[in-house]
Amino acid sequence: MARVKTGVRTVGAVLVAVLGVTAGLTGCSSTGGKRAEDARKAATAQGKAAVNTPRWTFGMVTHSGDGDTFWDIVQSGAEQAARKDNINFLYAHDDEAQQQAQLVDSYIDKKVDGIIVTLAKPDAMKGALARAKKAGIPVITVNSGSAESKKFGALTHIGQDETIAGEAVGEELNKRGKKKALCILHEQGNVGHEQRCDGAKKTFDGKMQNLYVTGTNMPDVQSSIEARLQTDKSIDAVVTLGAPFADTAVKAADSAGSKAEIDTFDLNETVAAGLKSGDLGFAVDQQPYLQGYQAVDLLWLYKYNADVLGGGRPVLTGPQIITKDQAAELEDYAKRGTR
Amino acid sequence: MTATAPAPAPGDKTDERLVKTSPLKKLMGRPELGSVVGAIAVFIFFSFVADSFLQASSLATVLYAASTLGIMAVPVALLMIGGEFDLSAGVLVTTSALVSSMFSYQMTANVWVGVGVSLLVTLAIGVFNGVMLTRTDPPSFIITLGTFLMLTGMNLGFTKMISGTVSTKSISDMEGFSSAKDVFASTITIGGVDFKITILWWLALIAVATWILLRTRVGNWIFAVGGGEDAARAVGVPVAKTKIGLYMGVAFGAWISGQHLLFSYDTVQSGEGVGNELIYIVAAVIGGCLITGGYGSAVGAAVGALIFGMVSKGIVYAEWNSDWFKFFLGVMLLLATLLNHWVRKRAEATK
Numbered sequence: 001m002a003r004v005k006t007g008v009r010t011v012g013a014v015l016v017a018v019l020g021v022t023a024g025l026t027g028c029s030s031t032g033g034k035r036a037e038d039a040r041k042a043a044t045a046q047g048k049a050a051v052n053t054p055r056w057t058f059g060m061v062t063h064s065g066d067g068d069t070f071w072d073i074v075q076s077g078a079e080q081a082a083r084k085d086n087i088n089f090l091y092a093h094d095d096e097a098q099q100q101a102q103l104v105d106s107y108i109d110k111k112v113d114g115i116i117v118t119l120a121k122p123d124a125m126k127g128a129l130a131r132a133k134k135a136g137i138p139v140i141t142v143n144s145g146s147a148e149s150k151k152f153g154a155l156t157h158i159g160q161d162e163t164i165a166g167e168a169v170g171e172e173l174n175k176r177g178k179k180k181a182l183c184i185l186h187e188q189g190n191v192g193h194e195q196r197c198d199g200a201k202k203t204f205d206g207k208m209q210n211l212y213v214t215g216t217n218m219p220d221v222q223s224s225i226e227a228r229l230q231t232d233k234s235i236d237a238v239v240t241l242g243a244p245f246a247d248t249a250v251k252a253a254d255s256a257g258s259k260a261e262i263d264t265f266d267l268n269e270t271v272a273a274g275l276k277s278g279d280l281g282f283a284v285d286q287q288p289y290l291q292g293y294q295a296v297d298l299l300w301l302y303k304y305n306a307d308v309l310g311g312g313r314p315v316l317t318g319p320q321i322i323t324k325d326q327a328a329e330l331e332d333y334a335k336r337g338t339r
Numbered sequence: 340m341t342a343t344a345p346a347p348a349p350g351d352k353t354d355e356r357l358v359k360t361s362p363l364k365k366l367m368g369r370p371e372l373g374s375v376v377g378a379i380a381v382f383i384f385f386s387f388v389a390d391s392f393l394q395a396s397s398l399a400t401v402l403y404a405a406s407t408l409g410i411m412a413v414p415v416a417l418l419m420i421g422g423e424f425d426l427s428a429g430v431l432v433t434t435s436a437l438v439s440s441m442f443s444y445q446m447t448a449n450v451w452v453g454v455g456v457s458l459l460v461t462l463a464i465g466v467f468n469g470v471m472l473t474r475t476d477p478p479s480f481i482i483t484l485g486t487f488l489m490l491t492g493m494n495l496g497f498t499k500m501i502s503g504t505v506s507t508k509s510i511s512d513m514e515g516f517s518s519a520k521d522v523f524a525s526t527i528t529i530g531g532v533d534f535k536i537t538i539l540w541w542l543a544l545i546a547v548a549t550w551i552l553l554r555t556r557v558g559n560w561i562f563a564v565g566g567g568e569d570a571a572r573a574v575g576v577p578v579a580k581t582k583i584g585l586y587m588g589v590a591f592g593a594w595i596s597g598q599h600l601l602f603s604y605d606t607v608q609s610g611e612g613v614g615n616e617l618i619y620i621v622a623a624v625i626g627g628c629l630i631t632g633g634y635g636s637a638v639g640a641a642v643g644a645l646i647f648g649m650v651s652k653g654i655v656y657a658e659w660n661s662d663w664f665k666f667f668l669g670v671m672l673l674l675a676t677l678l679n680h681w682v683r684k685r686a687e688a689t690k
Contacts, residue, residue, distance in 0.1 A: 032512035033447035067495045067505040067610025188665065211655070212664045216611050218604055219407035219537075220651070226400045227655040231391040244506070244608055251603070255526070255533055256396070269509065270606065337504050 049086035051304075056114065057088040058299055059107035060292075062143070063100055063120035064093040069244060069268055070288050074143070076337055077292030078116070085300040097124030104128035114138050114299035119145020119152070120192065126152055138302055142291045144192055146314040155302060156310040158294045160286035160318035162192045166199020168319040169263065169284055170208075173237055176261065176281065179206040181237040182228060186215030186245055193241050196265060200239065218248055225252035229260060237261050237281070243268040250279045267322060269334040275327035286318030289338045368687070370627035371639030373679030377625065378642050381649050381675055389656035395532040397656060402534065405648030406541035407596065409641050411615070412622035413544045414592040416640030417552065418585045419623050422565035422632025423479040425468065425589050427486035429615030434490050435461040435597025436607040437498055440507040443515075450515035458594050464490070465590025469583030491613060498609035511605040523595070524602035540595050541641065548588075548637035561585065565632030622647050625676050627683065646675050 060078055064071035075091055082089035090112065092103045100117075101124050107115055108131055115132055119125050122145050129152040132139050141149040141157045149157035173181055181204060183197035201208045211228055213221040229235060229252060238253065238260050240246045246264035253260050261281040264271055266288075274280035294315065301307040309315055322330060333339035366372065385392045392398075411428055418425055438460045443453030464486070471482050495505065502508055510516060526533045552558040560581045563571035572578050601607055626643030628635030650671040659667055 029443065029447055029449050029514035031514055032510060033443065034445045035447040037508065065610060066491065067498070067608060069504065069506050069608065072499075072505045214614075216613055217615055218600060218608075218611065220404065222603075223400050223404040223407075223648075223652060224655055226403075227397065227652040228658075230394065230397050230400060231389065231656045231658060244606075248604065256400075268506075 048083070050084045051086055051300075053086055053300070053304055055086055055088055056300070056303055057090065057110075057112045058082065058114040058116065058296055059090040059092070059104075059110070059112040060116040060295070061100055061103045061107065062091075062093045062118045063095055063097070065095040070242070070266055073288040073337060073339070074292040077289035077294075078296045079292075080289075080338075081293040081296035081300075085296060087296060087300060089296065097121035101125055101128040105131065108132050108135050108137060111135070112137060113303060114140070116140050116142055116295040116299065118143045119148050122148040122152070129153060138299060140295045140299055142295045143288075149314065150312055155308055156298065156312075157314040158291050158298070158310075158317060159314065160316060161314065162195035163199040163202075164316070165265065165284055165286060165319040166196040166201075167203045168321060169196070169200040169239060169265075170203030172282055172284075172321055173200070173239075173263070174203070174205050176237075178204075178237040178261070180232075180235050181206060181208045181239060182225075182235050182260075183208055183210050184221075184225060184238060184240045184245060184249065185210055185212050186221065186240070186242055188212050196241055197239075213245075215242070215245070221245055222248045222252045225249050226256045229253055229256035229258040233258065235260050237263060240264045242266055243271045243283075246271050246280055246283070247274060250274065267330065267334060267339055269331065272327050272331035272334045272339075275322060275324050276331060278324065281323075283322045284318065285320045285322050285339070287320060287339075288317075290317045370634055370636045370683070371642055372627075373682035374626045374639050374642040374646065374675075376682045377675040377679045378646050378649070380678060381646050381653070381671065385649060385653035385657065389653055389658075392653060392656045395530070397652075399532050399534050401645075401648050401652045402538050403648075404652050405641075405645040406535065406537040407599065408618060408622055408647055409541045409644030410537060410544060410596050410599075411589070411592045411619045412626070412640045412644040413541070413548050413637050414585075414588040415619040416623035416626060416628045416635055416637055416643075417548055417561060418589055419620070419628045419630070420552070420565045420632060420635045421561045421582060421585045422568065423472065423582060423585065424483060424620070425586065426480065426483040426616050427464070427468065427490055428483075428589050428593060428619055429617075430487055430490045430494060430612040431461065431464060431590060431593040432596040432600065432615065433494055433607065433609065433612035434464065435594045436601040437494055437507060437597075437609060439598060440510055440601050440607055441498070441501050443510050443513060444508050445501060447513075450510060450513050450519050452515075453510075454519055454598060457597065458591075461590045461594040461597070462587055465587040465593075466583055468590075469579075469586035472586070473579035473582055487616070494609045494612075505610065506608045507606050509605045510601075516602070519598070520602040522602075523598040537599055540599075541644075544592065544595075545637055545641045552637055557581070557584070562633060565634075567633070618647065621672065625672065625679060627679065647672070650675070 062071055079089055094100045094103060104117055105128055115137055119141050129139055133153045139154045141154045143159040146157045146161055185193045187193055197210055213224045238249050240249050243264060243266040246262055247270045249262045263281045265284045267283050267285045271283050298309055330339050415428055435457050439453035439457035442456045443450045468483055468486055472479050499505055525536045560576045563576050564578050564581050568578055622643035623640045625646055626639030650668060654664060654667050
């Protein structure tokens with residue numbers, strides 16, 4: 001009880017101190033922050049168009065929700081390619097299939113020169129793709145929908161097959177001698193997420209269970225994983241499906257006193273740092289930057305040279321298994337938002 | 340408070356306000372009674388269903404889950420007693436975390452400066468909600484729905500504009516981070532069990548809110564404003580000030596939660612928080628707050644948060660098939676609420 005009381009008192013004292021510091025606005029940090037970042041990228045310059053083809057307009061429509069780190073990287077890959085290829089690049093997204101289809105329609109109405117779409121909910125996008133074809137606009141599908149892409153008349157598909165990626169995880173877990181794993185799904189009802197966990201289950205020799213968490217509420221993600229690890233001490237691996245959740249899983253394992261290894265799909269700065277320090281076992285990267293970059297570049301190649309890649313089969317950008325060995329190099333790239 | 344309750348004439352024995360009630364009856368009339376019974380029921384249920392539920396470390400996890408929700412549920416309950424809603428409460432938490440992180444990072448300032456600026460910004464948004472509500476006619480549902488949408492957009496827009504990505508940069512290597520982490524996201528070990536500091540913040544908020552509601556004039560204003568705005572105004576209660584104050588209370592809760600989010604996870608995802616506002620309201624309602632206002636308690640809301648924490652984590656401890664997770668959650672919440680309602684009806688009948 002005494003500890004609790006001092007805790008409360010400290011909290012009060014610190015609160016008063018904060019207000020004091022703020023009022024003075026004197027405190028500066030000599031480490032980290034914007035200043036450090038500026039110093040890092042002082043030498044980096046923005047790219048210029050490398051070609052003098054006409055300024056075509058390409059539109060990209062994804063099923064991303066608001067504020068998704070993954071799609072942010074896809075977009076920056078596409079923008080980089082667009083700068084290089086002298087392309088006017090448009091981007092729109094909506095996580096509801098119907099809205100996404102309407103966005104494609106509006107790009108068709110705008111008579112863009114090429115469209116890039118994701119087929120997370122293929123049936124809803126079928127009509128929009130047919131209209132694009134009728135209007136003579138080439139379409140490239142990215143990320144999800146490798147099975148439907150050709151059927152719907154797209155030039156090619158660029159992305160990762162989620163099942164194959166899951167299988168790679170299962171195999172990697174076997175290699176590491178894991179016996180019981182947990183698959184953390186942060187979005188209930190997402191087909192790609194189910195495919196990843198199912199794929200992992202298929203190749204994993206041990207036992208794998210699913211755990212659904214509320215991805216928009218980090219403390220809930222943490223306490224749910226913590227609860228499961230407390231209740232089953234035999235779990236020796238936790239696989240999260242998104243980079244932001246890997247670090248949270250590490251914290252959950254820590255406070256649950258679990259020795260489980262944390263592995264994750266996708267990559268970001270924190271994951272790269274975690275791999276480097278050994279907090280994380282491995283990450284499965286589908287290289288989102290490449291998905292955006294290649295889509296724009298291939299559309300440009302098609303317009304310029306009628307090139308098509310993949311011969312009707314999906315062009316896979318993953319899975320690439322990243323471990324401690326590659327982490328140091330990738331951390332810098334993740335920091336600038338391209339990995 | 341003498342203004343709203345004029346002293347009855349001496350010797351007027353028929354006035355029901357002067358009838359002496361036994362302590363037991365007083366207890367039965369408390370708004371949180373139903374939720375306490377519900378909480379005990381949920382606790383006993385999971386103690387039998389899930390083996391590991393009763394471990395000290397598991398209970399600490401449940402308390403952590405309850406506290407992160409409860410820190411918001413308590414001020415939201417006060418606001419509901421005052422007869423208003425705040426749909427912007429969920430994203431406001433994210434806003435608060437984003438402001439402190441981005442301010443510190445962009446200014447390369449000591450992290451505590453960002454934390455202070457965030458407090459001011461968050462409280463200002465609370466004041467905005469309150470002033471918009473009291474100066475205009477539309478109900479709080481609509482006003483705060485507008486704030487909710489604006490904040491959701493601003494969280495994304497500003498973060499993308501300033502950081503270039505949709506999550507903030509890590510500030511964990513900056514000065515002041517470790518001391519701020521101690522205050523908002525540290526762990527206290529008592530008897531070998533790790534408790535998160537949010538539990539302390541939660542308990543402190545419950546204590547302060549209960550004191551305000553039951554022991555101060557402002558508490559009477561809150562009940563009066565929620566029970567009947569016009570009547571309250573007629574007897575001289577500062578209705579506008581009370582409501583603005585209540586929105587500032589919610590903003591203060593959002594600030595604590597937001598700082599916890601930031602200092603636990605170093606970086607903040609700008610799209611987080613959407614949907615949490617409804618969970619805060621659910622916790623307050625389970626805790627006995629009436630949706631129409633004028634009735635409820637801070638303790639009740641805290642117990643509501645505890646029920647929510649026990650159910651959501653209990654399902655995990657029980658290792659029920661996770662495909663049905665949301666369904667189980669819904670059933671348990673509905674049962675807890677019905678039990679709570681039934682107990683309250685019985686309590687009122689015996690009055």
